[in-house]
Amino acid sequence: MVYLEKQTKITSATQQKQSYRYLYLLVFTGGMTTLAIELSASRLLGNVFGTSNLVWANVIGLILLYLTAGYFIGGRWADHSPYAKTLYQIVLWAAFLGALIPLVARPVLTTAAVAFADLQAGLALGSFIAVLVLFSVPITLLGTISPFAIRLAIEQVEDSGKVAGRIYAISTLGSLIGTFLPVLFIIPTLGTIQTFLLFAGALYLIGFIGMWREVKIRALRWLWQPVLIVVLALVVLSGPLRPPPDGRTLLLEDESAYNYIQVQEDERGYRYLLLNEGQGVHSIW
Structure with a gap:
């Protein structure tokens, strides 16, 4: 009997340790995804609205505002329902809504690009604000992860400072990876929208495995979310971000490490290299 009790305690301690490790992995991935979305957001908007300090200030300021709300809500939410x-x-909802951002923003950005070309400032400004609002819910939900994880990880009040410090350190380390990896490799290689989908997908996978650990086969009820994302991606991403004006044909649309690029050809055979918002022509040949 004593042996069985000892084995039960060892098993329980091992499971608890594994649970904490998985919680740290979740926090790391959440921090990485948050910064990856923020950096990708500036590129998503920069493709149409340019990369001025005004665009950067709006992106950074609103992301911080959404995270502030997330930290506050996450702490209260964790106290109300302290369950993994x-x-x-x-x-799962944060990852799903994060993946939706570029897909919902695509038609809005296309409208904004046309408005820019026609010098319709009001419509362009409205589109800019609409895209920024799209980030509110997923970023707020991402902000709830760290305070919620702290609440789940704390067993004794004496360890609360150590636990909180460890979780925020792991989250910040993930944010560091999420800062450099998209900018230096993933965006130039795959593109902005694909970067959103990749990081949101990684977070979704971590969340889904965690949900499976908690509720087993009932976790399958959440699979409608990635299926919907795939369907929307196939529909939304079929056309160009910025349609060429009348009299021109789009020859190339791509992204480099620094710019969104279009090559257009007019009826006379002249070709135009346009960068980012396309208000100026970089080259003609």
Whole structure:
């Protein structure tokens, strides 16, 4: 009997340790995804609105505002429902809505690009604001992860400072990876929208595995979310971001490490190299 009790305690301690490690992995991925979305957001908007300090200030300022709301809501939410299942539900919704951002923003940005070409400032400004609002819910949900994880990880008040410091350190380390990896490699290689989908997909996978650990086969009910993302991606990403004006044909649309690029050809055979918002022509040949 003593042996069985000892084995039960060892098993319980091992499972708890594994649970904490998975919680740290979740926090790391959440921090990485948050900064990856922020950096990708500036590129998503820069393709149409340019990369001025005004664009950067709006992106950074609003992301910080959404994170502030997330930290506040996450702490209260964790006290109200301190269960791992609740945290994984939040993560799944955050990843799903994060993946939706570029897909919903695509038609809005296309409208804004046309408005820029026609010098319709009001419509362009409205599109800019609409895209920024799209980030509100997913970023707020991402902000809830760290305070929620702290609430789940703390067993004794004496360890609360150490636990909180460890979780925020892991989250910040993930944010560091999420800062450089998209900018230096993934965006130039895959593109902005694909970067959103990649990081949101990684977070979704971590959240789904965590949900499976909690509720087993009932986790399958969440799979409608990635299926919907795939369907929307196939529909939304079929056309160009910025349609060429009348009299021109789009020859190339691509992204480099620094710019969104279009090559257009007019009826006389002249070709135009346009960068980012396309208000100026970089080259004609």
